[in-house]
Amino acid sequence: MSLNAFITKETVESDEDGPLSGKTIAVKDNISTKGLRTTCGSAMLEDYVPPYDATVVELLKDAGATIVGKANMDEFGMGTTTETSAFGPTKNPVDESRVPGGSSGGSAAAVAAGEADLALGSDTGGSIRCPAAFCGVVGIKPTYGLVSRYGLVAYANSLEQIGPIAPTVEEAAGLLDVIAGPDERDGTTHDEGADSDYASAATGDVDGLTIGVPTELVEGADEGVKEAFWAALDELEAQGAEYHEVSMPSVEKAVAAYYVIAMSEASSNLARFDGVRYGKSGGYEGNWNDAFARAREEGFGPEVKRRILLGTYALSAGYHDKYYAKAQDARAWVKQDFDAAFEDVDVLASPTMPVPPFKLGESLDDPLQMYLADANTVPVNLANLPAISVPAGETDGLPVGLQLIGPKFDEETIIRAASAVEN
């Protein structure tokens, strides 16, 4: 049976010779590929063929990679299960009755099933780390600004980053080396990462490393997930690392802050899909507003409509201060909590997801419950920090991911620590 990991299966060979020669790569379908259909998992963009490559895709081609298709995803990146895709859900290769996580579920499933050597995903609130954890592979959410977002179809641009998914920490770090660095077409990029060698940071040596465990990110987790998590930390301790619990009260407000900010940005970013500039027109008669509203009714799925409407509400007169302004306060608070924590520790660790992979269809009816599953990943995006998810054992035969979070632009340390988890 097909996993439905790809929306478009088409091979694009590269003429170049580089570090990714001979490697096959799945590219998430919200990353623009010249001449290759890019749908964002949405019926709205079913026929959209970008006239240019995203910067990361140019970099893949320059590095000699072979693109093997556009990976399935939650519509416009909105979901934690890859079930909101207009092209049907992706199955988890570890257990096909379960979801692969989301929103980069196709990317992680393709790598876990060996349908691609490596993959690119994007992470707005955990969309690389969640599917990496659920499929038993490695995913890195880079520091905000490390990787160019030029050519990434925007969902919530103050939060999202493109990043690698791979079978091992070293391979994920090697792919990050290819895509990291400044880009004059993205003013938020940074000089860090220009001449990176993250792959060689995967030494497996954690002797002397100090790890903080935010209690708030462990307490609510499923028992089996907790057992695997603590066993992984004990293993790191046996290799010479030291860990202790820390308290970060702000992270308990992170999910609410994340969704208010992400939905607000989405309501603005997705305004371009009006059936005239982008998206299907439907050919409706009537005035501009009516025609747009009907094209958008038809083109967007329920989760996208839900987020656009909630974002519009949060930004509307009378509610802006209550929701959006407060969410920005929470974001600043989360950043402060992380800064304070990193004064005493090298990295922070938590389970990537508080639960094992959901059964297909299980979470669709209750959006709030699905949002709460992102509790451990969203604080990282609010604080613009780097984080990695690395496989750390199983619960009932299902993969558990360990998340390691580092200070801004300190990808080396989380890569080093994660490589020790593989030992």
Add this chain to the structure above:
Amino acid sequence: MSDTPVDADEVRHVAELARVDLDEDEVEEFATQFADILEYFDALDEVPEVDREDELVNVMRPDEVREGLTQEEALSNAAETEDGYFKGPRVS
């Protein structure tokens, strides 16, 4: 609970602002879900006021003419065009 409960009329109003038509089933479903979600967002009321120390810098470059998409490429995904422009529905 939010100051104003979310009822079907409010969902319809926001949908109009957002330019998204909804059918009646969606309006009812969203009204119920929004009440739950917004109640959860009320947790933000407990967030203290925080000094933001954003180190924002403007990233500038010279405004030089450079190669871009051709007009044809830029319009290649538009359903309807006329004389090199996007053709949209009438404005009112």
